[in-house]
Amino acid sequence: MMAAREIMTKNVISISGSATVAEAVDLMKEKGLRALIVDRRNEEDPYGMVTETDIVYKVAAHGHGPKEMRVYQIMTKPCIVVPPDLGVEYVARLFANTKIRRAPVVQGRLLGVISISDILRKSDFVEKPKADFYGYGSYMDDPEVLQEREYDV
Amino acid sequence: MVQAKDIMTADVISISGSATIAEAVELMKEKGLRSLIVDRRTVEDPYGIVTETDIVYKVAAYGHDPKGMRVFEIMTKPCVVVPPDLGVEYVARLFANTKIRRAPVVQGRLLGVISVSDILTKGDFVEKPKRLFIEDEIDVARQDARQICQEQGATSPACAAAWDVVEELQATASHQRK
Secondary structure, eight states: BBBBBHHHOOOEEEOOOTHHHHHHHHHHHHHHHHHEOOSSSSSTSSOOEEEHHHHHTGGGTTTOTTTBGGGGGTOBBBBBOOTTTHHHHHHHHHHHHHHHHEEEESEEEEEEEEHHHHHHSSSTTTTSOOOOOOOOOOOOGGGGGGGGGOOOO | OOOOOHHHHOOOOEEOTTBBBHHHHHHHHHHTTEEEEEEOTTTTSSSEEEEEEHHHHHTGTTTOOOOOBBBGOOOBSSOOBOOSSBBHHHHHHHHHTTSSSEEEEEEEEEEEEHHHHHHHOOOOOSSSSOOTTTTHHHHHHHHHHHHHHHOOTTSSSSHHHHHHHHHHHHHHHHHHHO
C-alpha cells in the first residue's frame, strides 16, 4: 500500500489566524492553492486549516467583506491530521468517514498536505485495488456512504 | 453582479453513466478535471455529475476495483443545476445551503460547470462584497422609519436618523448594482 507521504503535496503555504480573508484569497490565487494551513501559535497548539470552501460558504455566500473578516473566524482548528506512513486507502477511508477532502500530514512538524486530488491522481488505487485491506462488506449497504456530499469542515 | 456564466468553466467533459470508474479517473487525469458531467440519456433526462470526491469516498476508500465499477453506481443524478444568469453571490449561497462545491450551468443545454474555485478566483466578492438581501433590508428600515416618525413626530431627531438609515442602505444598494 502506498503511504500518505508518497503522494502528499510538500509545497505548503501557511497563514496567520489573524490575517484577513482578503489576504488569504490573494495568497491562494497567487500560489494556486485550495487551502492554507493556519500557523500554530506555539509548539502545543494544534494545526488549523482554511479552505476555498470555507471562504465561499462563510464569506462570499453572505456578502461579508473579506477585508474585514479574519481567518480565525472561518478556519477549522483543530483539524484532522494524517500521519505520513498511513496507507492511501486508509486516508481515503478516513476522509470518507469524517467527510473531509484534505488534511495536513504531520509528524512532530508539518510535512505536507494530502487531498482527494492527490489520491485520485497519484495513488495506485486503480491499478491495484486493495479490496481486503479492511474487512468491510458492500459499501452500498451503508446508508451513510450514499450521502457523502457533505460539507467538509 | 457578476453572473455564473461570466466565471464558469465552459470547457466541460462528459462521460456515459455506463463507463467504468477507471475510465472516469483516466479522463479526469488526462483533462485535469475534478468532475465529469454524466450524459443525459434523452433530452428529458436530468444531468448527473461524478466528482473526485465520489470516487475517493465510494471506491478508493473501500478498495473496490475501479475497473469493475460503473459511473452510474456512484454518480449524483439528478444534480443541482445553476442558471447562467444567477449572480455569483447567489451561487455561493446555493452551494453553502446544499453543501455542494460544483454544479453544471444549464439553460436548455449544458453551458459549463461552476465551482467554488471559480467563485474564489474569478468572482469579485473580495473587491465588491454584496449584501444579498439588501432590498429586503431597505423594506424593513423603511417600515421602522415610518413607525418611529409616527410615534415620535415627523420633526423629531429620531425620525430624521431613521430615514438616514434608509438612504444609506439605498446608496449601498445602488452602488452594488453597478
